[in-house]
Amino acid sequence: MFASTLVMAFREIRRNMMRSVLTTLGIVIGVGAVIMLVTLGQGATDRVTADVAKMGVNMLTVVPGAERRGGASVGASSLTLDDARAILAQIPSVATVAPSSGRGMLVVYANQNWSSTLTGATNDYFTVRDLKIGTGRIFNEVESQGGTPACILGPTVQRQLFGQQDPIDATVRVGKIACRVIGTTQPKGQNTFGMDQDDFVLIPLATFQRRILGSHDVGAISLSATSDAAIPKVKEQLGLLMRERRKLPYGAPDDFSVRDMKEISETLSSVTGALTALLGAVAAVSLVVGGIGIMNIMLVSVTERTREIGIRLAIGARAHEVLLQFLVEAVMLSLFGGVIGMVLGLGGSYAAGRALKFPFRVMPEIVVIAFAFSFVVGVAFGFFPARRAARMNPIDALRHE
Amino acid sequence: MSGPDDRGAPLIVMRDVFKIYGSGESEVRALDGVDLTIANGDFVAVMGPSGSGKSTCMNLLGCLDRPTSGSYYFRGVDLANTTLDQLALIRRHYLGFVFQGFNLLARTTALENVELPLVYRGLPTAERRTLAAKALADVGLQGRELHTPAELSGGQQQRVAIARAMVTAPSLLLADEPTGNLDSARKLEIMHLLRALNRDRGITIIVVTHESDVAQFASRTVTFRDGRIEKDERGAAA
Structure with missing residues (x-):
């Protein structure tokens, strides 16, 4: 039926x-x-x-100066390498700390030039920013301590200066420094806001401080937490530690700010x-x-x-x-x-x-x-x-x- | 199955049947104490003005409805306490219907329309085809098997409906105003066809009509008025 x-x-x-x-x-x-x-x-x-997530894994960034809400921040002292060491030593659940400094610079190779950002960083910067080496290598011991200037190019800079050529071992000029290219990074593309994340030149932080800044200051300290869940706790302890180290009296506003990728995300x-x-x-x-x-x-x-x-x-x-x-x-x-x-x-x-x-x-x-x-x-x-x-x-x- | 051998034995016996709609003030006695016996092989015309109870009686005879009170025997079985499903099975096995409005399935070929009652009987496809084609041939519609109702004239549609009613070789064929929608030539055709079925196959036929020339084909005429049988005459079939 x-x-x-x-x-x-x-x-x-x-x-x-x-x-x-x-x-x-x-x-x-x-x-x-x-x-x-x-x-x-x-x-x-x-x-x-x-x-x-591409902008960094479980990343927090400390920069000097209060969060800007119209008007520039005044009189905030900069960060130091000691701050970076203290963060790593004193806050549990911090996996890696990467102090860095950046400045806009003209990069020149042969008859090509390109205006990019020169960033002084340590090898930990790769970990925190989720940055991967494409060709070549990261900084060695000597270079990290400010010896022979060496640099790693972001894909945009590489393309603008070298086109299809192999940039490894070539010498580029950044501002007044001549440095040898030791590697390039893998492309990340644009971020959500449309910013090119591949447009930078990395040199060791020590070199940046000595040759460009002329001081031991650090522009920003990025750090990664051991897990996503630990971020709020780390953020809170980071604030307390920084207030203590910068000797802010009780009740005074922060003269630094902490950026949280998680918040943005x-x-x-x-x-x-x-x-x-x-x-x-x-x-x-x-x-x-x-x-x-x-x-x-x-x-x-x-x-x-x-x-x-x-x-x-x-x-x-x-x-x-x-x-x-x-x-x-x-x-x-x-x-x-x-x-x-x-x-x-x-x-x-x-x-x-x-x-x-x-x-x-x-x-x-x-x-x-x-x-x-x-x-x-x-x-x-x-x-x-x-x-x-x-x-x-x-x-x-x-x-x- | 009934056949010519049973001719004369009572097929239907109604005793003191009432059908009452509504209650109290608005009570309507559609059937008001009806006694009726219909013999196997008879050809009966049921007449009467509208509202006389002939349609109600037709519904009871066709096992489409149940009486309010009284007894109704079909082939000797009392149908007083049957369920609707049991009535459906009686219709399936013993009854055939022909309606005034033909009531064929639209967009469906004549052959498939005639096959329909056999489907509910559970016959295999090949056998259904054969029987349906034969029934169509019997009503003179060879070559029209694959026409849909829209492609057939009124008289042809009614012949398809008759083929559908008789393809199961029913004991009783009920025709409700079968010629109401046809011109007089088609009317005669259909009535001759029904009379032939009655004579040659011994199928008991009940025709509800208000036309006396249609009633003349029957061998017996029952006339209703106000829910009762007013006249019951046996006329010589023309």
């Missing part, structure tokens, strides 16, 4: 092609739109999160999260619209279907047999539409994600929700009018107008 019900339902679907296609389309649009919008939104969120995530929620809302509307479409088509055909049910009942079908057939029909259409919608939604978001360079991340729960909602709508509106008709006297069903 069930097999013939399936056959009959399939035949009905084919016979009422227009109705079937429209019903299916409602489900396809509902499911497809929800999956596509939410998947893309999620991809955007993931991309932002990944971009922020959370702000961005909440923005993209809101975006995803918005897209989700748009998608939910399309789901409802799709649902109403299905409902309309089903209700419009109620008269015809009621008569059909009357015929079947008069001929000797039992109510539950007729209902089973209509249920199977509704389930088949809804399943079919749901699967097409799923394929289109996932395919569409994959294609759009590739074009926009978003990672493709499927949220299975959204797929399930979209599918389930459309399925329920499709089945309910296919089934309930049929149930009402099947409960009627066959003669009344036949005369239904």
